[in-house]
Structure formats: C-alpha cells, structure tokens
Amino acid sequence: xxxxxxxxxxxxxxxxxxxxxxxxxxxxxxxxxxxxxxxxxxxxxxxxxxxxxxxxxxxxxxxxxxxxxxxxxxxxxxxxxxxxxxxxxxxxxxxxxxxxxxxxxxxxxxxxxxxxxxxxxxxxxxxxxxxxxxxxxxxxxxxxxxxxxxxxxxxxxxxxxxxxxxxxxxxxxxxxxxxxxxxxxxxxxxxxxxxxxxxxxxxxxxxxxxxxxxxxxxxxxxxxxxxxxxxxxxxxxxxxxxxxxxxxxxxxxxxxxxxxxxxxxxxxxxxxxxxxxxxxxxxxxxxxxxxxxxxxxxxxxxxxxxxxxxxxxxxxxxxxxxxxx
Amino acid sequence: xxxxxxxxxxxxxxxxxxxxxxxxxxxxxxxxxxxxxxxxxxxxxxxxxxxxxxxxxxxxxxxxxxxxxxxxxxxxxxxxxxxxxxxxxxxxxxxxxxxxxxxxxxxxxxxxxxxxxxxxxxxxxxxxxxxxxxxxxxxxxxxxxxxxxxxxxxxxxxxxxxxxxxxxxxxxxxxxxxxxxxxxxxxxxxxxxxxxxxxxxxxxxxxxxxxxxxxxxxxxxxxxxxxxxxxxxxxxxxxxxxxxxxxxxxxxxxxxxxxxxxxxxxxxxxxxxxxxxxxxxxxxxxxxxxxxxxxxxxxxxxxxxxxxxxxxxxxxxxxxxxxxxxxxxxxxxxxxxxxxxxxxxxxxxxxxxxxxxxxxxxxxxxxxxxxxxxxxxxxxxxxxxxxxxxxxxxxxxxxxxxxxxxxxxxxxxxxxxxxxxxxxxxxxxxxxxxxxxxxxxxxxxxxxxxxxxxxxxxxxxxxxxxxxxxxxxxxxxxxxxxxxxxxxxxxxx
Numbered sequence: 001x002x003x004x005x006x007x008x009x010x011x012x013x014x015x016x017x018x019x020x021x022x023x024x025x026x027x028x029x030x031x032x033x034x035x036x037x038x039x040x041x042x043x044x045x046x047x048x049x050x051x052x053x054x055x056x057x058x059x060x061x062x063x064x065x066x067x068x069x070x071x072x073x074x075x076x077x078x079x080x081x082x083x084x085x086x087x088x089x090x091x092x093x094x095x096x097x098x099x100x101x102x103x104x105x106x107x108x109x110x111x112x113x114x115x116x117x118x119x120x121x122x123x124x125x126x127x128x129x130x131x132x133x134x135x136x137x138x139x140x141x142x143x144x145x146x147x148x149x150x151x152x153x154x155x156x157x158x159x160x161x162x163x164x165x166x167x168x169x170x171x172x173x174x175x176x177x178x179x180x181x182x183x184x185x186x187x188x189x190x191x192x193x194x195x196x197x198x199x200x201x202x203x204x205x206x207x208x209x210x211x212x213x214x215x216x217x218x219x220x221x222x223x224x225x226x227x228x229x230x231x232x233x234x235x236x237x238x239x240x241x242x243x244x245x246x247x248x249x250x251x252x253x254x255x256x257x258x259x260x261x262x263x264x265x266x267x268x269x270x271x272x273x274x275x276x277x278x279x280x281x282x283x284x285x286x287x288x289x290x291x292x293x294x295x296x297x298x299x300x301x302x303x304x305x306x307x308x309x310x311x312x313x314x315x316x317x318x319x320x321x322x323x324x325x
Numbered sequence: 326x327x328x329x330x331x332x333x334x335x336x337x338x339x340x341x342x343x344x345x346x347x348x349x350x351x352x353x354x355x356x357x358x359x360x361x362x363x364x365x366x367x368x369x370x371x372x373x374x375x376x377x378x379x380x381x382x383x384x385x386x387x388x389x390x391x392x393x394x395x396x397x398x399x400x401x402x403x404x405x406x407x408x409x410x411x412x413x414x415x416x417x418x419x420x421x422x423x424x425x426x427x428x429x430x431x432x433x434x435x436x437x438x439x440x441x442x443x444x445x446x447x448x449x450x451x452x453x454x455x456x457x458x459x460x461x462x463x464x465x466x467x468x469x470x471x472x473x474x475x476x477x478x479x480x481x482x483x484x485x486x487x488x489x490x491x492x493x494x495x496x497x498x499x500x501x502x503x504x505x506x507x508x509x510x511x512x513x514x515x516x517x518x519x520x521x522x523x524x525x526x527x528x529x530x531x532x533x534x535x536x537x538x539x540x541x542x543x544x545x546x547x548x549x550x551x552x553x554x555x556x557x558x559x560x561x562x563x564x565x566x567x568x569x570x571x572x573x574x575x576x577x578x579x580x581x582x583x584x585x586x587x588x589x590x591x592x593x594x595x596x597x598x599x600x601x602x603x604x605x606x607x608x609x610x611x612x613x614x615x616x617x618x619x620x621x622x623x624x625x626x627x628x629x630x631x632x633x634x635x636x637x638x639x640x641x642x643x644x645x646x647x648x649x650x651x652x653x654x655x656x657x658x659x660x661x662x663x664x665x666x667x668x669x670x671x672x673x674x675x676x677x678x679x680x681x682x683x684x685x686x687x688x689x690x691x692x693x694x695x696x697x698x699x700x701x702x703x704x705x706x707x708x709x710x711x712x713x714x715x716x717x718x719x720x721x722x723x724x725x726x727x728x729x730x731x732x733x734x735x736x737x738x739x740x741x742x743x744x745x746x747x748x749x750x751x752x753x754x755x756x757x758x759x760x761x762x763x764x765x766x767x768x769x770x771x772x773x774x775x776x777x778x779x780x781x782x783x784x785x786x787x788x789x790x791x792x793x794x795x796x797x798x799x800x801x802x803x804x805x806x807x808x809x810x811x812x813x814x815x816x817x818x
Contacts, residue, residue, distance in 0.1 A: 080519075083518065200643070292661075
C-alpha cells in the first residue's frame with residue numbers, strides 16, 4: 001500500500017515539477033536563442049573517483065571537449081550503488097548540461113527490485129552505450145567441470161555448489177537465480193563486497209563458482225576456467241566461450257556503460273550531444289585507453305540501448321516478483 | 326633486475342615526483358576528511374601524460390605521506406587526520422600536552438618509516454607466496470580474525486574492559502544501518518535513500534574525534550588561553566637509541582600491519598589499535614599508556630604504515646585490491662599499461678622492482694620533509710583555541726561533505742560529534758566505538774558468508790586450522806586478561 005502511496009506522490013511531484021519547468025521556460029524563452037552548448041557540461045559519474053567507470057568517463061569527457069567546444073566537468077556522486085546519482089540527475093534541469101555515465105545496476109537491475117526514486121525509462125533518455133565489462137561464469141582450473149552443462153548436471157544431482165557475486169541482488173545474482181530455477185540445480189548464492197573479493201574467494205577455493213568481470217589474465221594464466229559469459233554476446237577475447245543463451249538457457253545479463261540525459265532534454269540538444277559523444281567514443285584514442293583499462297569498447301545507439309534496458313527491466317521485474325512468492 | 330630497476334630511478338622526474346607526492350600526501354593526510362583515496366583519485370588525471378615510473382611514484386608517495394600526515398594533526402590537535410591515526414592520538418596528544426610534541430612527532434615519523442621500509446622489503450621479497458596466503462583467508466577465517474582483533478582491542482586497549490566492550494557494541498550497532506550485506510535490503514534507514522549506504526566511516530570519524538573536540542572546547546570552559554610555555558620545548562630530539570629500545574614493539578607492530586594489509590577489507594585503523602593493545606600488554610609499565618607513553622605512539626604508527634606495503638601484495642600479484650586506496654592505485658597502474666595480476670612481474674619486472682625500490686627510498690623525503698614540516702606544524706599549538714577550533718569545525722563540515730558530496734554525511738558527522746561529546750563527557754573511550762563501526766559490518770558479512778557456504782553448519786570454523794587457531798588464541802587472550810586482572814586486584818589489596 002505504501003508503495004502505491006509513494007508512487008502517487010512521486011507522480012504528483014513529477015507533474016508539479018513539469019508544470020514549474022514549463023512556466024520557467026515560458027519566462028526564459030530568450031535562452032533558447034543561444035547556441036548549445038554555451039557553458040560547461042556536467043558529466044555525473046555515479047561511483048567514486050579512480051574506478052574504471054570514472055577513468056573511462058574522464059577520458060571520454062576529455063576527448064569530447066574539442067568536439068563540443070565546451071569543457072566537460074566530471075562530477076563524482078558515489079553512494080547507493082549508483083542510485084543516488086541517478087535520482088539526482090533524474091531531477092536535474094533537462095537542458096542538456098547534466099548527463100550521467102551509468103552502468104547496468106542503477107539503469108535496470110536495482111530499479112526492477114525496489115523503489116529507487118526514479119524510473120529508468122520515464123526519467124532518462126539514453127544517448128549511447130560505450131562500454132560494459134563482460135561477466136563470466138568462472139570456476140577454478142582444477143575443478144572437475146569442463147562445461148556449463150557438466151556443472152549444472154552435477155548441481156542437479158546432489159552436489160551443492162556455491163557461487164560468489166559482487167553483491168546481493170545484482171544482475172549476476174539474478175541471472176543465476178533464474179538459471180537455478182530453470183534447471184533445478186542446487187546453486188547457493190554467496191554475495192561479496194565487490195567483484196575482486198568474489199574473485200579472491202574463488203581463487204582460495206572458498207566458493208565453487210564466481211560470476212565476475214575482469215577475468216582475462218587469470219584465465220590466461222591457467223588459474224581459472226571460463227565456462228560461459230552472462231552477456232548477450234561473446235567476449236571477443238574468448239570467442240570459443242558461449243553465452244548463457246547459446247548454452248541453451250533463456251537468460252542474459254547485458255553489461256552496459258552508457259550516457260543518459262534527463263528525459264525532457266530538447267531533441268536538438270540531444271542530437272548535438274549524441275553526435276559529439278559517439279564521435280569521441282569511436283575514436284582511436286578512446287580505444288587505446290580502454291584497452292589499457294582492460295575494458296571493451298561496445299558502441300550501441302541510444303534506441304538500441306533503450307530497448308535493452310526496457311527488456312531487462314521487464315525480465316528482472318518478473319523474476320523479482322517470482323522471488324518474492 | 327634489481328640493479329636495472331635502480332638505474333630507472335636515476336631520473337630527475339622520479340625525484341620530483343617523489344618529493345611532490347610525499348609533501349602533498351603529508352599535507353592532505355593532516356587535514357581531517359581528505360584521505361589518501363581522494364588525493365590519489367584526484368591526481369590520477371595529472372599522471373595520464375607522465376611515464377609509468379614517476380607517475381606511480383607520485384601516487385604511492387601520496388599514499389605513504391598521507392598515512393603519516395594523519396598523525397600530525399592527531400598528535401598536535403587530538404584530531405586524527407585519517408582514521409588510521411586515531412590510535413596515535415591516544416598517547417601522542419598526551420605527550421603534546423606535556424610539552425613533548427616535537428618528541429611525539431619524531432617518534433611517529435621514525436616509527437612510520439620503520440613500518441614502511443619493513444613492509445616494502447616484505448613486499449619485495451615475498452609478494453608471490455604471501456598473495457597465496459591471502460587467498461587462504463576465506464569468509465570463515467576472516468570472521469575468526471576479526472573476532473580476534475575485537476577481543477584484543479577490548480581486552481588490551483586500556484581502560485575499563487566493560488567500557489570498551491560497551492563502546493564496541495555501540496559501534497557494531499551503528500554499523501547495522503544501511504543495506505543488509507547478504508539480502509541487499511535496507512535496514513534502519515527509515516525510508517531514506519541516503520541512509521542506505523550506512524553511517525560512513527569518515528564522517529563518523531570526523532564527528533567523533535574532531536567535532537567532539539570542538540564541542541568539548543566550546544562547552545568545557547577550561548584552557549581558555551593556552552600558556553605559551555609549551556612552545557619552547559617543541560623541538561624534542563629523539564635519538565636512535567630511544568628508537569632501538571622500542572625495537573621489539575616496532576617489529577611486532579610492523580608484522581601485524583603488514584599481515585593485516587595483505588588481507589582484504591580490514592584497512593589500516595584496526596592494525597594500529599591492535600598493535601597498541603599488544604604494546605600495552607607487553608609493557609612493564611602499562612599504567613603510562615594513555616598518559617603519553619612513547620611506545621604508544623610508535624606502535625600504531627609502525628603498524629598503519631606497514632599496511633601500505635602489505636596491501637600492495639594481493640593488488641600487484643593477483644590484481645585484487647584489498648581496500649579503496651589500493652583499488653584506486655590499481656586503476657592508476659592499468660592506465661600506465663602495467664596491468665596488475667599474474668603477468669605483471671613477467672612483463673614489467675623492471676618497472677615493478679623500480680617501484681618497490683622507490684617505496685623504500687621514499688622514506689628519505691618522508692624523513693627530510695617530515696622534520697622540516699614539524700618546525701612549522703608545532704606552532705599550531707601556539708594558536709589560541711578560539712582561533713583554532715572554528716577552523717577545525719569548518720574543515721570538519723567540508724571534510725564530511727567531500728566524501729560522497731552528500732549533505733546526509735554532514736548530518737551524520739554532526740550527530741556523531743554530539744554523541745562523541747556526550748560519551749567523552751561521561752568518560753567513555755571513543756576508539757572502541759570506531760573499531761566496532763569498522764569491524765562490525767565485515768564481521769557480520771564474513772560470518773554469514775561462511776555459514777552460507779557451509780549450508781548453515783559451524784563445521785566450517787572447526788575444520789579450518791586457521792580459523793580454529795585464531796579462535797583458540799582469542800580464548801587464551803581472554804583467559805590471560807582475566808588472570809592479569811585478578812593478580813592485579815590481589816596485589817592492590
């Protein structure tokens with residue numbers, strides 16, 4: 001009941017905001033005449049400074065500055081696994097001067113599970129997707145299982161297998177919950193504080209499986225074995241490893257790193273920003289930095305991204321309501 | 326290899342990077358709220374265009390400098406600049422009050438350097454084998470280790486055991502606020518989104534130690550104007566002999582710091598307090614701890630600086646950062662094309678060993694500029710409280726805000742300030758509260774992780790020699806402490 005109440009309040013608040021914004025726009029119509037952008041653009045990063053999302057966003061900002069002709073200021077707004085920043089950008093002035101570089105969790109995982117104070121579809125307009133670390137299904141190299149099927153077969157027949165993820169109710173957790181429901185495999189989730197702790201727990205044989213990104217060197221070194229990727233496409237570094245869907249399960253966790261603007265941002269400004277950022281993200285300079293960071297460059301248009309977000313939001317909502325039963 | 330690496334350091338840019346890094350680190354560490362994490366994160370863009378060795382030396386210099394810098398404000402003002410220097414304030418500030426600020430600062434500096442060099446040598450010689458030791462510590466072992474650390478701090482931290490235990494529980498209770506680490510659902514947030522992150526360590530630290538000090542001064546009514554007599558004796562000299570007398574304490578503390586640094590997720594505050602507890606329990610004159618005992622300054626400083634080398638072990642050899650600072654440094658290494666992980670030592674041996682050697686050599690600028698800065702810093706004591714404490718209050722507010730750019734954190738800081746003020750007025754010790762807040766959430770998380778992996782059975786603790794050993798030592802410590810009390814009471818009668 002309280003959820004309905006909150007939803008209603010949020011809607012009312014939203015309407016009042018729109019009404020006020022419209023009134024303001026009528027007053028300041030002269031502002032439309034000036035070229036866009038005529039002052040620095042703020043790019044909000046929903047995580048702390050120094051992480052891969054932050055470093056790649058800063059590089060992108062640096063590369064887009066000469067194209068836009070205005071400085072792009074990166075502002076870190078960490079906390080709440082990204083939802084705090086999303087909430088504040090959702091309420092920012094939709095004038096094209098506030099953007100956010102967001103990832104899967106705040107874009108479509110957490111909002112599907114609980115009230116976060118924003119709606120990823122109604123409040124945001126995706127500009128483009130430019131990265132997204134592949135998440136793998138990893139086991140130790142000395143483990144007896146060679147394929148995902150062997151692993152699931154064992155878990156179906158009396159072996160209890162534990163899997164580590166970067167945190168409770170993340171995309172990796174949800175996809176494996178769906179997998180264990182679908183296959184009736186005995187898979188026990190053990191959440192850790194971040195992907196590196198989950199990887200360490202696997203390396204130390206404290207868990208059987210880890211669903212984590214940044215596995216490339218550990219797999220090549222022969223310490224870990226990659227069985228599948230959770231994403232919707234294969235990891236180009238390991239072209240022989242199938243996705244979950246290609247392994248015969250209708251489950252995916254597409255990892256995104258995307259730029260979004262508040263939904264009401266005027267279309268001409270969106271076009272300017274989209275063109276400029278797409279140009280910067282497809283540049284060689286950006287590709288080089290991402291290679292150093294061990295992050296893929298995955299370009300996707302705003303429309304395609306919106307479809308991905310919408311599909312996954314629906315899927316995860318369904319899964320969450322099933323979990324609550 | 327070692328020689329090649331050394332030649333790589335003979336570059337004017339390396340020297341400049343080291344000096345700038347250390348000075349910036351010491352200054353940033355001394356200001357409450359500006360920790361090494363933020364400083365390094367802000368400097369990373371500056372290092373984009375630099376070549377790898379100077380870039381990383383700049384950042385690691387900041388890291389080393391900041392951990393030491395926190396103790397300057399802890400000793401002079403009783404306001405720890407970083408959480409890890411809270412233990413240094415206990416005896417350091419007591420010494421400063423006795424007019425021995427210069428001596429306390431020098432002991433802190435030399436102990437820091439000792440801890441640093443010790444852990445860097447360990448890193449250089451044993452990085453690979455120690456990294457696999459770190460992996461042996463899974464959830465069950467970590468839970469046992471954290472219980473052990475809590476026991477040491479409560480039993481040997483000084484003061485009444487009951488007071489310490491109560492304050493630890495207050496800290497652990499405060500740590501419950503936020504998202505449940507296993508279920509991911511909010512606890513005690515009362516519908517506030519900002520509270521979902523829980524009570525953050527830095528705002529609580531600033532509130533408990535800095536803001537409460539301001540409130541104490543404001544409502545204390547004592548020390549309205551400071552006698553200037555203290556200033557004459559600030560340039561205390563500490564000889565090698567004095568440090569040599571503390572050699573066992575320095576060694577044990579450095580070992581504790583290095584070891585805890587290697588393990589993920591504990592950080593440098595806990596080893597500082599654990600070493601303090603150890604030094605006190607070993608000492609023949611326990612009663613002087615808390616009253617300005619030099620070993621009480623040396624122990625935590627050696628330990629918290631030794632964490633730096635230890636924390637780099639799993640970060641470099643496995644690509645697994647143990648805390649926020651090393652996670653940021655990991656990013657910096659990657660940007661320089663030195664991807665930490667199993668291939669780092671094979672592909673970039675010279676660079677890595679150059680960085681190790683630089684870590685040891687960074688002690689030279691640390692000592693030189695540390696001593697130079699003391700000359701200026703000790704004059705802070707001469708400032709009248711009415712000038713000093715408003716400035717600290719402003720810094721506290723900025724510091725709390727800057728952690729997450731969130732006003733909620735400022736509220737938490739002010740709340741913690743009032744609570745800290747009340748507790749101090751009532752005579753309760755604050756460090757156990759801080760430790761409870763730091764260790765409570767990871768203790769809960771590892772305990773529940775261990776029980777999840779074992780399917781709810783406690784066998785996971787009994788089947789692991791490490792966990793069983795740690796639990797046994799914890800029990801022995803409790804027994805020892807109660808026997809000690811008993812004997813003390815008999816002697817007293």
